[in-house]
Amino acid sequence: MSVSTSISIEQVQAALKELIDPNTQKDFIATKSARNIKVDGGKVSLDVVLPYPAKMVMGQIGKMVEDKIKTLAGVESVQTSIAWKIVAHSVQKGVKLIPGVKNIIAVASGKGGVGKSTTAVNLALALAAEGANVGMLDADIYGPSQPTMLGITGRPESPDGQNLEPMLGHGLQAMSIGFLIDVETPMVWRGPMVTQALEQLLNNTKWKDLDYLIVDLPPGTGDIQLTLAQRVPVTGAVIVTTPQDIALIDARKGLKMFEKVGVPILGVVENMSLHICSQCGHEERIFGEGGGERMCKDYGNEFLGALPLDIRIREETDSGRPTVVAEPESRIAEIYRQIARRVAVKVGDLAVDHSSKFPSIVIQNT
Numbered sequence: 001m002s003v004s005t006s007i008s009i010e011q012v013q014a015a016l017k018e019l020i021d022p023n024t025q026k027d028f029i030a031t032k033s034a035r036n037i038k039v040d041g042g043k044v045s046l047d048v049v050l051p052y053p054a055k056m057v058m059g060q061i062g063k064m065v066e067d068k069i070k071t072l073a074g075v076e077s078v079q080t081s082i083a084w085k086i087v088a089h090s091v092q093k094g095v096k097l098i099p100g101v102k103n104i105i106a107v108a109s110g111k112g113g114v115g116k117s118t119t120a121v122n123l124a125l126a127l128a129a130e131g132a133n134v135g136m137l138d139a140d141i142y143g144p145s146q147p148t149m150l151g152i153t154g155r156p157e158s159p160d161g162q163n164l165e166p167m168l169g170h171g172l173q174a175m176s177i178g179f180l181i182d183v184e185t186p187m188v189w190r191g192p193m194v195t196q197a198l199e200q201l202l203n204n205t206k207w208k209d210l211d212y213l214i215v216d217l218p219p220g221t222g223d224i225q226l227t228l229a230q231r232v233p234v235t236g237a238v239i240v241t242t243p244q245d246i247a248l249i250d251a252r253k254g255l256k257m258f259e260k261v262g263v264p265i266l267g268v269v270e271n272m273s274l275h276i277c278s279q280c281g282h283e284e285r286i287f288g289e290g291g292g293e294r295m296c297k298d299y300g301n302e303f304l305g306a307l308p309l310d311i312r313i314r315e316e317t318d319s320g321r322p323t324v325v326a327e328p329e330s331r332i333a334e335i336y337r338q339i340a341r342r343v344a345v346k347v348g349d350l351a352v353d354h355s356s357k358f359p360s361i362v363i364q365n366t
Contacts, residue, residue, distance in 0.1 A: 007074045009037050012044055019068045021061070023052060023341045024348075028065065042076030044069055050084040051348030052341055053211070055131035058082045086132060086211040089350040091233035092262045100207035101135070103235040103347050105214050105266065106228060108258070110250025112219035115271040116240040118317050119307070120216040121149045123238070125324040126333075126340035128171045132211040135166060135173040137202060139228065140218040141194045144178030151320020155179055156205075163204050170325050175205045195227040202232060212344075225254070229261040235347055236266040238304065243273055243291035255299060266346040267304035268292050269339060274308045302346065305339040307332065 016028045028034040028048065037046040048065055066078040088102040098104070107120035121136065128134040138146035147153070150169030156179050157165045166173035177197060207213065215234075218224055228234060237258045241251035255265055270292030296303040307313070316326040324333045 007039055007042070007044070007072055009039055011072055012037050012039065012046070012069055015068050015072055016065070019064060021050075023050075023054070023057070024345050034065075042074050043079070044075055044077070045079040045081075047081045047083065050082070051086075052084060052344035053086065053127060053130035053132040054082070054084050054341070056129065056337060057341070084131065086344075086348075087352055089235050089347055089352055091235055092230070095231065095233045097233050098203065098207065098213075101210045101213045101233075103212050104233055105212055105343065105347070106217055106234050106237040106258070106263070107214060107240060108217040108225065108237055108254045109219050109240045109247075110252070110254040114219075114240055114242045114247050114251075115307075115313075116219065117145045117149065117216050118313060118322070119238075119240045119269055119271060120214055121146060121317065122322050122324045122333075122336040123340050123343065124172055124212075124214040125170055125322055126336040127212055127214075127344060129324060129328065129337060130340060130344070132344070133173075133209055134171075135175075135207055135210045135213040137205075137213055137215045138174070138176030138178060139198055139201075139215050139224055141177050141197050141224065142218065144176045146174060146176045146216060147178040148320060149317050149322060150174055152179070163206050164201075166205050166207060170321075173207060173210065175201050177201065192223075195223050198224055198227060199231065212347075219250075225257060226261075229258060229263055234258075234263045235350065236264040236343075238266050238343060239268045239301075240271055241268060241292055241295065242271055245291065248291045248295055252295060252299075255295075255301070264346075264350060265299070265301050266343050267302035268296050269304050270306040272309040273306035302342070304342050305335055307335055 013029055016034050018027065020027055021031065024031050031051060033048050033050055035047045035049055048061060054061060062080045062082045065080050069075055069078045086102060088097060091097065107116060107123065109116040124134050124136045136146055138144045150172065152167045152169040152174060156167050164175065166175050167179055215228065217228065239251050239255050241247050258265055292306065293303045310332060313323050313332060316323050323330065324336050327333055
């Protein structure tokens with residue numbers, strides 16, 4: 001005669017406490033991802049609500065959870081529902097959120113030529129590939145590159161004569177000064193005009209229900225960076241560098257600037273970390289080794305990942321089809337997606353914005 005072993009919700013919770021999500025690097029109970037756990041005899045059902053978009057890894061997460069619960073004695077079947085929820089997070093004090101945008105992620109580098117714009121567009125496309133609603137703001141007024149990188153031509157519409165409809169490319173909502181001027185027209189503007197243009201592009205674009213708006217900053221720590229850091233609701237910043245000392249010096253300046261104005265650093269991406277010869281396969285670290293990781297160690301920030309110096313990244317981005325959409329199954333695209341998921345997790349760890357929960361108080365003379 002077989003004796004049925006009954007299991008409890010507490011046993012299921014205990015099992016999930018032992019299971020580490022490879023993306024959050026925490027267990028599913030600590031992140032409050034495991035919800036609505038139900039036990040009916042030997043049948044277990046639960047919802048897993050992740051704090052990051054996870055379209056590409058839903059199956060993997062579901063299998064992990066099911067396999068773990070099935071190790072409990074008495075479990076006959078496990079039914080899981082995997083979803084994700086992206087919420088708005090707190091920004092600098094005194095800065096209001098932008099309508100239609102939950103989180104703004106600035107991608108910055110202290111120095112030009114480190115592949116920041118390429119990283120920014122692939123990061124945006126990777127978040128979109130994971131199921132998020134994503135926008136791209138090209139904040140480089142003097143040298144806009146996102147129209148070319150996203151393969152977008154034409155000009156944005158303005159039905160009301162004041163606000164602009166975002167352009168669309170590979171599923172991203174995008175805005176750039178490059179959509180409003182001729183390609184060969186130089187922007188001979190002083191700082192105040194540039195910062196005003198940036199604020200108008202950001203605030204006068206009718207962004208539609210964005211989980212993340214990626215802002216591709218120009219290199220340096222000048223007017224545009226300070227405007228963004230002080231007057232734009234930035235959730236967090238990603239710093240892009242190469243391993244060489246000369247790039248790291250400027251990257252450190254960019255990192256310190258964001259820290260001074262209270263913008264959290266989400267992490268550091270090291271670009272061009274390794275060159276693999278397309279002819280013979282020889283690997284060579286042209287720009288040095290381990291610079292990004294040393295920088296993270298010095299400042300207590302997370303090293304998000306390293307990308308190779310690969311001719312395909314340049315060719316695909318120049319053609320208007322960045323690697324994440326041109327070669328979604330490639331190792332490089334997977335690195336971008338890993339970085340994107342980690343950035344989303346870091347955003348998810350930040351304090352939630354509750355400003356929309358409170359009513360507006362209006363004082364009137366009666």
